[in-house]
Amino acid sequence: MVMNDKKLQVSAIKNGTVIDHIPASGLFKVIKILGLDKLEKQITFGTNLESKRLGLKAIIKLADIFFLDDDINKISLIAPDAKLNIIKDYKVVEKKIVEVPDTITGIAKCGNPKCITNHEGIKSRFTVVNKKQVAIKCHYCEKITDSAHMEIF
Amino acid sequence: MENNHLISITDYSKEEIFKILDLAAEFERNPNQNLLNNKVIATLFFEPSTRTRLSFESAISRLGGKYIGFTDASSSSVSKGESLKDTIMTVANYSDMIIMRHPIEGSARWASEVSRVPVVNAGDGANQHPTQTLLDLYSIRKTQGTLDNLNIIFVGDLKYGRTVHSLLQAMAMFNTTYHFVSPKELRIPDEYKIFLDRKGLKYHEYRDLNETVNDADIIYMTRIQRERFSDPMEYEKTKNSYVLKNEMLENTKDNMKVLHPLPRVNEIDVNVDENEKAYYFTQALNGVYTRQAIITHILGLKK
Numbered sequence: 448m449v450m451n452d453k454k455l456q457v458s459a460i461k462n463g464t465v466i467d468h469i470p471a472s473g474l475f476k477v478i479k480i481l482g483l484d485k486l487e488k489q490i491t492f493g494t495n496l497e498s499k500r501l502g503l504k505a506i507i508k509l510a511d512i513f514f515l516d517d518d519i520n521k522i523s524l525i526a527p528d529a530k531l532n533i534i535k536d537y538k539v540v541e542k543k544i545v546e547v548p549d550t551i552t553g554i555a556k557c558g559n560p561k562c563i564t565n566h567e568g569i570k571s572r573f574t575v576v577n578k579k580q581v582a583i584k585c586h587y588c589e590k591i592t593d594s595a596h597m598e599i600f
Numbered sequence: 601m602e603n604n605h606l607i608s609i610t611d612y613s614k615e616e617i618f619k620i621l622d623l624a625a626e627f628e629r630n631p632n633q634n635l636l637n638n639k640v641i642a643t644l645f646f647e648p649s650t651r652t653r654l655s656f657e658s659a660i661s662r663l664g665g666k667y668i669g670f671t672d673a674s675s676s677s678v679s680k681g682e683s684l685k686d687t688i689m690t691v692a693n694y695s696d697m698i699i700m701r702h703p704i705e706g707s708a709r710w711a712s713e714v715s716r717v718p719v720v721n722a723g724d725g726a727n728q729h730p731t732q733t734l735l736d737l738y739s740i741r742k743t744q745g746t747l748d749n750l751n752i753i754f755v756g757d758l759k760y761g762r763t764v765h766s767l768l769q770a771m772a773m774f775n776t777t778y779h780f781v782s783p784k785e786l787r788i789p790d791e792y793k794i795f796l797d798r799k800g801l802k803y804h805e806y807r808d809l810n811e812t813v814n815d816a817d818i819i820y821m822t823r824i825q826r827e828r829f830s831d832p833m834e835y836e837k838t839k840n841s842y843v844l845k846n847e848m849l850e851n852t853k854d855n856m857k858v859l860h861p862l863p864r865v866n867e868i869d870v871n872v873d874e875n876e877k878a879y880y881f882t883q884a885l886n887g888v889y890t891r892q893a894i895i896t897h898i899l900g901l902k903k
Contacts, residue, residue, distance in 0.1 A: 561725050563706035567683055587706025588727050589608065591791055 459491070463510040465532040466522075471495050471503035473525040476599050478507075480521050480554055481514070488512050500528065516546075521554055523547045524581060525599055547578040555599055557585045558592035604898045605712040605719045609730040609766045614773050617737060623893035623902055624738050624886070627662075631889065635901045636665025642695035643669035644687070645722075646678060646702040651862060652722050652732075655884070656699050659891035668694060685714050692717045697899060718898045726762050732861055733766040735890040736820075739883040740771075743857045744817055747771070751815050753779040756822035756842050756867055758788040763861045764822060768792055778803035779812045783838040785829055809842060814851050819844065821860040821867055821880075845869045849877050859883050 469477055471494050478484055478492075489510040498504035513533065522529055523545040533541040551573045557564045564571045564587055572586035581594040606612070612620075627633070641660050645653050648671060660667045670676040678687060684702070688711045691698055698715055700708060701722040708721035708728070723729040741747050752771060754764050758780050768778065768788075778796065780788045780803060787805065796803050806812050813819065821844055829835035843866060844858065857879040860868060864880070872878050896902040 557706075559705060561703075561705045563684070563704045563710045566704055567685060567710070569710055585706060587709045588725070589610075590705065590727075 460489075460508050460510045460534055461537055463488075463508065463512050463534050464514060465509070465534060466507040466519075466526075467504070467530045467532065468498065468501060468528045469505040469507065469522075469526040470501050470528075471505045474505035474507075476525045477505075477522050477529075480525065480599070481518070483507070483509070486512065516543075517548065519543075520546050520548045521551070524551070524555060524594075524597060527581070547575055547581055550574050551583055553600070555583060555592070555597055557588060557590065558596040558598070559585065559588050559590040562588035562590065564588075604900075605721075606730050606894060606898060607708045607712055607719065607721045608728045609733040609770045612730070617734065617770065617773075620734050620890065620893045620897060621738050621741055623897055624734075624889040625742075626902075627889040627892040628886070631662050631892070632664075633662075633892075634664035635896050636660060636663035636899075639665045639696045639899070640694065641665055641667045641895070642691045642698045642700075643667050643722075644676070644691060644698060644700040644702075645669065645671050646673045646676070646684075646700065646707075648672045649701050649723060651884070652701060652729075655887045656722065656731075656891055658888050659895060662888065663892055663896065665895075669699075684711060688715050688719075697895065720894060720898065723762070726760055728766055729762055730766060731887070731891055731894055732763050733770050734894065735883065735887040736763070736767050736859065736861070737770055738890050739857075739859060739879060739886050740818055742886065743879060744855060747774040749775050749777075750817040751777045751779065752818045752820060753781060753812055753816045754788075754820045754822070755781045755809060755844070757786045757824050757828060758782040758822070759786040760825075760828055761822045764788075764820065765792060767820065769795070772796065772799050772801060776801060779806065779816070780804070781806045781809050781812065781842065783807070783824070783834070783842065785831075785834060785838075786824065809844065810848065813848055814853070816852060816856050819852075819856065819858045821858060821864075823863070823865055823867055839866075843867055843869060844872055846871050846875055849875055852877065 474494050491508040494505040495503045529545045531543040532539045553570045557571055562585055573583035576582050576584045582591050584591050643656055657667055684707055692715045697718045699720045699722050702724050705725035705727040708724040712719040721728055721730055758764050826835050856877055858877055860880040
């Protein structure tokens with residue numbers, strides 16, 4: 448049964464977090480946004496796994512790591528359908544979905560080539576003006592960047 | 601104390617806008633007031649804008665203040681590669697307020713975050729030019745007696761014209777009906793139509809200026825620039841179809857006034873200048889009063 452397969456994957460860590468339903472193409476950006484490349488805990492990545500909804504998906508299993516909502520929500524620009532399983536003692540104790548935050552700092556690049564953030568070393572800042580079809584408004588140049596034109600650092 | 605800046609017209613509430621307009625009216629009655637005695641204001645023009653700079657410098661001079669600055673980036677350390685942040689942090693040490701014009705969008709907001717003195721945005725690229733918007737609002741209120749429930753026609757370059765975008769945003773607080781007259785290539789961008797839809801405000805689009813002038817309370821003219829057209833043929837075809845002529849004003853309302861942020865090229869026929877409905881030169885004069893109001897308000901010199 449499919450459910451059992453899934454459980455088996457998830458229960459491979461004793462305590463920690465499993466991030467599932469990441470689009471395969473976004474895996475490395477998610478790693479970068481969450482700074483996983485700098486962590487010293489045991490982390491397992493799987494990518495190009497079949498997914499009915501996403502085509503190809505990726506999964507990340509992180510032993511002994513738990514995220515704050517604010518931190519994990521940063522990946523919503525890349526992986527809006529991501530689901531989190533919080534594992535304690537081999538059991539899924541909590542399931543979470545990511546939410547697009549109200550503001551975004553330092554992750555996305557402003558789509559306006561004439562924006563100051565693309566000319567001086569300034570951390571980008573946006574307010575989210577549309578959460579469904581993600582669109583963000585630059586705090587500096589006030590231009591709106593939609594998901595099709597969004598570049599993630 | 602947190603600094604008071606003026607970066608975007610959207611930073612100001614309706615109350616603050618009225619405060620500025622009331623103060624401007626006071627300066628119109630009594631323009632020479634020695635309120636900036638012993639104050640130094642920096643006017644940093646990273647790109648030339650003679651009109652805006654002279655208007656600010658006139659406002660400062662009438663208030664008895666001194667100003668320092670540069671009139672284009674080539675005469676400043678920017679040409680040596682200095683960052684905006686460094687320029688602003690340095691000049692903030694020399695002055696009580698920074699007024700800046702910069703070609704890069706968002707530069708004024710960034711400057712306000714690194715400056716220890718108030719920053720006034722005198723235009724950041726195609727983004728905002730809030731002091732222009734306030735003087736436009738002053739001119740509209742002065743000529744119409746109100747800002748509420750007016751019919752405004754915007755003519756010309758509605759795609760890139762930041763004065764149009766900022767005034768449109770500000771007028772959305774006053775139940776305005778909008779009429780947009782522009783060539784196809786320079787139509788009002790969708791984001792502003794979405795903005796007006798959300799506010800439940802009415803707007804109409806036209807290709808022909810003759811279609812709509814008779815209902816107007818204000819005609820806001822803008823310049824169509826050749827470089828905005830991808831096709832030079834298209835520019836040649838359209839450049840003369842958005843020109844306001846005296847005969848077009850014959851059946852317009854008595855209260856109607858023609859505004860233009862200036863400089864004008866040929867989009868208003870010179871013989872309109874004599875028409876009592878032409879208001880653009882007085883509008884420029886209002887700019888001095890409005891800037892006096894903005895400077896003294898921000899520095900807390902006028903309660």
